[in-house]
Amino acid sequence: MRIRALVLRIIKQFMNDKRTLAMILIAPMFILWLMSQVFHTDQYEPTIALVDVPEQVSILLKEEDVELLYYTYSDAEVVLSKREIDAILTWTSIGPEIMLEGSDPSANKSVLMIVQNIANEISPTSNSLQASITYLHGSEDMTAFDSFGPVLIGVFAFFFVFLTSGISFLRERTTGTLERLLATPVKRWELVIGYVIGFGIFSVIQAALIAWFSIQVLDMLMMGSIWFVLLVTLLLALTALTLGTLLSAFANNEFQMVQFIPLVIVPQVFLCGLFNLESMSEWLQWLSVLMPLSYGTDALREIMVRGSGWSEIAIDVYVLVGFSITIMITNIFVLKKYRKI
Amino acid sequence: MTESCIQIEQLTKKFNKKTILNEITLDIPCAKITGLLGPSGAGKTTLIKQIAGMDTSDQGHIYVLSKKMPSLDIIHRIGYMAQSDALYNELSAYDNLDFFAQLYGLKGKIKKQRIYEVIELVDLTADLRKKVSKYSGGMKRRLSLAIALVHQPEILLLDEPTVGIDPVLRQSIWSELEILSNQGTTIIVTTHVMDEAEKCHQLAMLRNGRIIAFDTPNKLLENTETKSIEEAFLYYGGVKA
Structure with a gap:
């Protein structure tokens, strides 16, 4: 009941804020299109x-x-x-x-x-x-974009949800509504779940739009199942959403939230497979193990380029689910700062 | 004195080593309007938040309706109006009310009926479907009050409820509070306006995190042999008028 109220409220807020809605739905597609136009690769030592x-x-x-x-x-x-x-x-x-x-x-x-x-x-x-x-995989028709496309799908799904969910939860704090919410009987876990579902709905739409646009319009190579692509994109968005709301607790205003981009997003983009990890130093490779984005993009590449099925992406999926749940629990814990129960 | 609904015992709250509330002990009577009077920085808001169960204390306890705070069960029976309007600006007044009503478990016809009752009470019926971002400061105050009232709480905590509200409406809000307290609602109001303080049944004077006086406004005037609450406050504050 209370979760439903939270979810409905978030949906209404989104509907009344068309620009933010466009940011998570249209912007990823626009950037993917732009990347498909400009992509080129450098010399590689095979x-x-x-x-x-x-x-x-x-x-x-x-x-x-x-x-x-x-x-x-x-x-x-x-x-x-x-x-x-x-x-x-x-x-x-x-x-x-x-x-x-x-x-x-x-x-x-x-x-x-x-x-x-x-x-x-x-x-x-x-x-x-x-x-x-x-x-063994692919064909001579495959372009650089076919190979990096899956990574980009992951990156943009992650980035835009991270930013919107983080800022909107932050605003809940700065406008005092979070405090006001905690003066109501809403439980901390209900608040977190409400946010996950509310934003989750828009993440589903986003995931579907990005996948459709990349495969149908941009004609990206697609060997595997579209359902797996949707699943992984959605899980990535979910991780981004929980991470965004968690990190917003450590920002005092929107500008500080934006400052998390170079700290949290950019390193993940560099290490998630957009560039060949084998040529990087070992500690960097280890760092990528801690990054949710690496698992998502790895799974997307398996599905779209190599046509892999469940057994190849299962571990990635489990890790992503694990990330989301861990961050959600941490979030419920962090809210203790505001109310003990 | 009548029986008390809220007992505060030796409550101390520090913030960055600064003591905001200093061993506050207070028995707040049921079904009365109790005013918390003091300058800004005296600790009024902190005390209200403590009663609402939204903050932790360093020492001491608060019992609301004989239950130790914080308790979700009691939070259900409290209506709270924050000093800053915590509203969702992207939503209409109706959607804001609807959201909070649902958090308190109201649904269906009763929810709708309560929303129209409280919005009528604060005279915002004509602007019910307007987005809150288009509201003036006074309108937001009134909407916040309506939200605090929507689930018919037994305890009403109002932090500076009448700031920015025009005198005519302020009058009607006070008479509404009077009616609610007659019906059995325990009300705590913070204010720094001295003439509002006179309308309270009980008045607690707060200064530098301490209660310097607690009685009915008339008694306070009698005891200090002063003519106004302001003079009485100065008297208890250690400055003879």
């Missing part, structure tokens, strides 16, 4: 497994910007599916055969470029050394 490659080729390869490993074909396939390497190179009498992992277009491109260089050096005159290329 890791290639060599299987039965002539001496001459491996000597030439060592001069390129590439990390080389030697495997049997079956071992190489295993590490390729684990994404420890970017490609497997074999050499038959006809020419090079490349098996690409495929989910990162910039890696694909640099592998192909290197192999092309080698082939040209060995046989500069003719096109007889046509490489045969296969993909």
Whole structure:
């Protein structure tokens, strides 16, 4: 009953504040579109497994910007599916055969470029050394945006919900309505749950809009189930929502809330897979373990690029649910500052 | 004296080492209007919040209707009006009332009926559907009062309820408080306006976190042999008039 009252109130507030509503619903789509237009990637140093490659080729390869490993074909396939390497190179009498992992277009491109260089050096005159290329995931049509798109979906779903929920809970505090609420019989957990459901409703709409827009309008690569995309986007938004309301307790005004963006959002964006983590120092990789966004974007990429099902994203989903619940409980606890019971 | 509904015992509240409330002991009678009179900074709001169960104390206890605060059960029976208008500006007056009424468990016809009753009482019926952001200061005060009254509380805590309200309406609000107390509502009103203080049945004078006097306004005047509450306050404050 009281939760329902809170939820209805939040909905009414949103309906009367069209600009904020637009910010969580329209802004993510706009920015995703913008990113799809401008995206480009930098040079990347790939890791290639060599299987039965002539001496001459491996000597030439060592001069390129590439990390080389030697495997049997079956071992190489295993590490390729684990994404420890970017490609497997074999050499038959006809020419090079490349098996690409495929989910990162910039890696694909640099592998192909290197192999092309080698082939040209060995046989500069003719096109007889046509490489045969296969993909474990994705295809040659995949653009950089297809690969980073899932990450961006996660980032924007997270960012806008974090900001709106944080500021609106903060306002509850600065205008005295939080104190006023705690003079009513509402329980602290009811308040937190009410907020989660109220904002949750708009997060569902946001998640659905972002997913639809990315896949249908921006034509992003989509291998897996749309329901999984919705689930993960929603969970990310939920984590953002609880984190936003929690952190608002440590801000005294809207400006201080905005100051959390460089502290909380930006590091997560850098470490969530937008850039290749393997090239970063180890402590940074460890830091990403603590960040909710990394799990969400990892799951989104699994679903959209690799077409993974439940078993591959289950851990990410559990971790996200865990984050949300932990933050909610902390939130209920933090409200004790205002009323003991 | 009649039986007391609120007992405050040795209540002390410190904030950053500064003592806001200093060993306050007070028995507030049932079904009477008790005024808390004092300058700003005397601790009136802090004391009201303590009674409302919204704040923790460093020492001492408060019992409301024989239950130790804070208690959710008692909070249900208290109507509270904050000093600053804690309203949702994006919502209409009706939506604000509706929201708080629901928090107190009102629903359906009774809820609607109560909303119209209290809004009539504070003379805002014509502006019921207006957004609160378009309200004037006085209108917001009145809406806050309406919210405090909506669930027919047994205890009414009003923190500076009449600030910014025009004299005619102030008169009618006071006569309404009189009616409510006759019907059995225990009312506590803070004020720093001396002429309002005279309308209270009981008056507690608060200065620097201490109760310096507590009696009926007439007795206070008699005891100090003064003609106005203001003079009486000065007398108890240690400054002979």
